[in-house]
Amino acid sequence: MNSPVSITTPLDPATFAMVEELARYRGITGEEFAAEAIREAAEHHAGMRAYIQEGIDSADRGELISQEEMEIWFEERVAARRRG
Structure with missing residues (x-):
């Protein structure tokens, strides 16, 4: 089982x-x-990276x-949208 790791980063007081x-x-x-916020951001960016790579691969082909x-x-x- 993977044990969690910690990240320490400074935040401004308002954040x-x-x-x-x-x-x-x-x-x-x-x-x-x-x-949770870091996990969601990482998943979003990983998805965007895969999407961009898919476009690059398509262009390469x-x-x-x-x-x-x-x-x-x-x-x-x-x-079509104007028609309804």
């Missing part, structure tokens, strides 16, 4: 107070709130869309 207030509101500790094709697609979407 620290906000973390403590939000943690209290949720019934958890500031440490639990911080750990030559799977590209021209500016003209994109404009046509966009205009079709706008027209």
